[in-house]
Amino acid sequence: xxxxxxxxxxxxxxxxxxxxxxxxxxxxxxxxxxxxxxxxxxxxxxxxxxxxxxxxxxxxxxxxxxxxxxxxxxxxxxxxxxxxxxxxxxxxxxxxxxxxxxxxxxxxxxxxxxxxxxxxxxxxxxxxxxxxxxxxxxxxxxxxxxxxxxxxxxxxxxxxxxxxxxxxxxxxxxxxxxxxxxxxxxxxxxxxxxxxxxxxxxxxxxxxxxxxxxxxxxxxxxxxxxxxxxxxxxxxxxxxxxxxxxxxxxxxxxxxxxxxxxxxxxxxxxxxxxxxxxxxxxxxxxxxxxxxxxxxxxxxxxxxxxxxxxxxxxxxxxxxxxxxxxxxxxxxxxxxxxxxxxxxxxxxxxxxxxxxxxxxxxxxxxxxxxxxxxxxxxxxxxxxxxxxxxxxxxxxxxxxxxxxxxxxxxxxxxxxxxxxxxxxxxxxxxxxxxxxxxxxxxxxxxxxxxxxxxxxxxxxxxxxxxxxxxxxxxxxxxxxxxxxxxxxxxxxxxxxxxxxxxxxxxxxxxxxxxxxxxxxxxxxxxxxxxxxxxxxxxxxxxxxxxxxxxxxxxxxxxxxxxxxxxxxxxxxxxxxxxxxxxxxxxxxxxxxxxxxxxxxxxxxxxxxxxxxxxxxxxxxxxxxxxxxxxxxxxxxxxxxxxxxxxxxxxxxxxxxxxxxxxxxxxxxxxxxxxxxxxxxxxxxxxxxxxxxxxxxxxxxxxx
Amino acid sequence: xxxxxxxxxxxxxxxxxxxxxxxxxxxxxxxxxxxxxxxxxxxxxxxxxxxxxxxxxxxxxxxxxxxxxxx
Numbered sequence: 001x002x003x004x005x006x007x008x009x010x011x012x013x014x015x016x017x018x019x020x021x022x023x024x025x026x027x028x029x030x031x032x033x034x035x036x037x038x039x040x041x042x043x044x045x046x047x048x049x050x051x052x053x054x055x056x057x058x059x060x061x062x063x064x065x066x067x068x069x070x071x072x073x074x075x076x077x078x079x080x081x082x083x084x085x086x087x088x089x090x091x092x093x094x095x096x097x098x099x100x101x102x103x104x105x106x107x108x109x110x111x112x113x114x115x116x117x118x119x120x121x122x123x124x125x126x127x128x129x130x131x132x133x134x135x136x137x138x139x140x141x142x143x144x145x146x147x148x149x150x151x152x153x154x155x156x157x158x159x160x161x162x163x164x165x166x167x168x169x170x171x172x173x174x175x176x177x178x179x180x181x182x183x184x185x186x187x188x189x190x191x192x193x194x195x196x197x198x199x200x201x202x203x204x205x206x207x208x209x210x211x212x213x214x215x216x217x218x219x220x221x222x223x224x225x226x227x228x229x230x231x232x233x234x235x236x237x238x239x240x241x242x243x244x245x246x247x248x249x250x251x252x253x254x255x256x257x258x259x260x261x262x263x264x265x266x267x268x269x270x271x272x273x274x275x276x277x278x279x280x281x282x283x284x285x286x287x288x289x290x291x292x293x294x295x296x297x298x299x300x301x302x303x304x305x306x307x308x309x310x311x312x313x314x315x316x317x318x319x320x321x322x323x324x325x326x327x328x329x330x331x332x333x334x335x336x337x338x339x340x341x342x343x344x345x346x347x348x349x350x351x352x353x354x355x356x357x358x359x360x361x362x363x364x365x366x367x368x369x370x371x372x373x374x375x376x377x378x379x380x381x382x383x384x385x386x387x388x389x390x391x392x393x394x395x396x397x398x399x400x401x402x403x404x405x406x407x408x409x410x411x412x413x414x415x416x417x418x419x420x421x422x423x424x425x426x427x428x429x430x431x432x433x434x435x436x437x438x439x440x441x442x443x444x445x446x447x448x449x450x451x452x453x454x455x456x457x458x459x460x461x462x463x464x465x466x467x468x469x470x471x472x473x474x475x476x477x478x479x480x481x482x483x484x485x486x487x488x489x490x491x492x493x494x495x496x497x498x499x500x501x502x503x504x505x506x507x508x509x510x511x512x513x514x515x516x517x518x519x520x521x522x523x524x525x526x527x528x529x530x531x532x533x534x535x536x537x538x539x540x541x542x543x544x545x546x547x548x549x550x551x552x553x554x555x556x557x558x559x560x561x562x563x564x565x566x567x568x569x570x571x572x573x574x575x576x577x578x579x580x581x582x583x584x585x586x587x588x589x590x591x592x593x594x595x596x597x598x599x600x601x602x603x604x605x606x607x608x609x610x611x612x613x614x615x616x617x618x619x620x621x622x623x624x625x626x627x628x629x630x631x632x633x634x635x636x637x638x639x640x641x642x643x644x645x646x647x648x649x650x651x652x653x654x655x656x657x658x659x660x661x662x663x664x665x666x667x668x669x670x671x672x673x674x675x676x677x678x679x680x681x682x683x684x685x686x687x688x689x690x691x692x693x694x695x696x697x698x699x700x701x702x703x
Numbered sequence: 704x705x706x707x708x709x710x711x712x713x714x715x716x717x718x719x720x721x722x723x724x725x726x727x728x729x730x731x732x733x734x735x736x737x738x739x740x741x742x743x744x745x746x747x748x749x750x751x752x753x754x755x756x757x758x759x760x761x762x763x764x765x766x767x768x769x770x771x772x773x774x
Contacts, residue, residue, distance in 0.1 A: 064731045099758050102733040236723045243730045270760070271743065280747045372762050376748040385751070486767055487751055488728055491760040 011094030013061030097127035108177035112201035125151040133259040187231040270493040302349035313342030340525030340610035355509035382476025387417040394424030410485030425464040531574035589649040589699035648702035660691035707768035709742040715773030722770040733757030
């Protein structure tokens with residue numbers, strides 16, 4: 001399919017832009033009610049009538065072409081440069097009909113870029129409901145632009161919009177809004193001349209933002225600065241003058257076309273909900289209540305599907321053992337790959353649930369209220385209210401969360417948020433916590449309804465968030481910055497979550513987890529199985545020989561096999577590797593087997609459970625196939641004969657995984673977002689030191 | 704009187720701004736001289752605040768609200 005026309009979707013946050021994008025393209029992407037969820041440019045193809053195809057680009061939501069945050073700057077970057085590969089033939093401005101005035105500010109700026117424009121007037125149903133009368137035809141005439149009324153959530157107006165795209169003009173027909181030249185006549189003329197720009201508004205924008213526009217040659221910066229100085233150009237004053245002029249124009253246009261309801265409507269539902277949800281006492285209580293419910297549900301709702309998956313894999317392993325021919329290859333398949341995969345696939349239900357909860361919180365608009373409530377607290381520790389979203393998102397995965405910090409305007413706040421987000425326990429730690437908790441914490445109920453295991457899990461999460469806040473506070477003292485942060489944020493009205501959207505989020509998260517983690521896990525499982533099944537030189541031969549000795553005559557065949565397997569593992573390549581780091585991790589209560597897991601899960605935490613499953617399968621006796629949990633519960637130290645997973649070791653291990661940076665993807669994204677190798681290195685080191693120190697203390701105290 | 708001095712439920716009309724950099728951002732968000740503005744809520748810890756302006760709800764910090772002079 002080749003597209004005939006490029007269309008850019010532009011609009012304020014919370015105007016339903018992403019919903020419209022999904023309706024037009026059928027491509028799925030994350031949609032949220034929180035300002036700024038759409039951080040990356042999203043592409044999709046839209047089939048029009050006549051078999052024509054339009055390429056749709058979803059640009060980040062923004063209130064104006066003067067960006068407040070890193071992701072907003074992409075809008076002007078694309079729209080002011082004809083040579084940009086994403087430069088559109090047509091711009092669709094998605095405007096909220098219930099808030100036309102503020103939405104038209106962006107329209108007037110875009111209109112002056114002289115690219116053909118259509119206005120998609122969304123939420124027209126809500127405007128009608130609140131008795132707001134918009135004379136669409138008259139408005140369209142005054143602006144000389146096509147306006148398509150829409151109710152994207154109800155799928156109304158999409159066909160008309162597609163028709164409008166098909167019949168869009170090839171040149172900009174909309175009337176210019178304000179007299180741009182009046183803002184800085186001489187400067188605009190000189191920049192236009194020097195840089196060969198034929199549009200006065202783009203020339204003005206270059207005067208304002210040339211340093212952040214990537215297509216402006218660096219060599220031109222001194223020239224532009226000199227011109228600005230020559231004409232006494234004050235960027236902020238010019239911007240204020242422009243904004244006031246634009247609103248005057250908008251007021252004139254709206255005076256004839258929009259009638260507001262005569263009497264102020266009764267307090268809307270959103271406000272009533274906020275009375276409770278952002279209440280001094282109840283607001284915070286409800287927030288923590290919601291978090292508590294989420295963790296309880298993750299444990300209780302997922303137990304049945306988890307048991308199902310566990311049994312499925314046990315069945316599969318039984319079948320493979322029964323039908324596959326004996327040999328190294330089938331051993332590799334069953335003890336290596338299958339064992340590794342089963343250990344991780346079990347956690348699909350929990351991960352799907354966690355992502356579903358976070359998606360609902362974002363989609364309903366509740367996340368924006370959490371931001372509102374937590375801002376003051378967050379500021380005390382060097383973060384911003386907006387850091388709450390990445391931190392809560394960190395419960396799912398640090399990678400998209402670190403990308404979402406782009407909405408934080410203040411550099412220092414953003415850096416600290418990036419540095420501490422990986423401390424928040426992500427879904428990859430969930431399998432480790434659940435496994436270890438189920439080993440050492442009894443499955444009992446306290447006070448009738450509080451599950452002890454669920455409580456422990458929640459404690460791990462609370463601890464991780466507390467640690468993130470403590471580290472943020474320390475960094476606030478260390479990092480120096482004079483830049484002033486601000487917090488001007490729209491509070492969107494509450495909406496019902498779009499269940500279709502929640503479903504997509506669950507599906508996508510599981511898909512990513514299975515494909516991304518699955519690949520790594522299969523690869524590492526295979527390597528690990530090889531390392532655990534073979535040893536250096538002729539050690540394995542010697543072990544075999546040793547057990548042929550007469551002194552083992554009193555032992556049964558089973559017992560000999562078991563002893564042999566244990567000794568082989570200990571002397572295998574994996575065993576040697578684990579043993580080599582044992583002195584370093586012994587103070588934390590870890591033996592060499594856990595050492596192997598630490599090494600293999602260095603790049604990704606998900607591998608831990610798989611490693612455990614593989615190690616204990618190689619070690620275990622072949623006649624009984626059991627879930628990894630049971631094998632670990634019975635594991636004993638070969639020298640002391642004591643249980644390996646005591647309460648002290650299990651908790652020390654959980655703390656280590658909670659604080660250590662064992663995720664290549666996170667380090668890669670931190671490097672990409674900070675553009676300085678210094679930050680991921682600092683992060684790796686401080687997290688390792690923190691993890692080692694805390695594990696040491698926990699083990700020594702609980703021992 | 705400043706926006707930060709309003710009581711919950713109280714209204715005012717924006718007169719001017721005392722901070723140029725802040726005014727640019729506030730005006731973009733619809734806080735213009737002549738607009739009516741109402742204090743809806745204060746966050747549990749006393750800051751930020753939520754106001755109704757230009758037909759929607761906006762939240763901003765007390766310090767930022769102090770740069771808005773009301774009639």
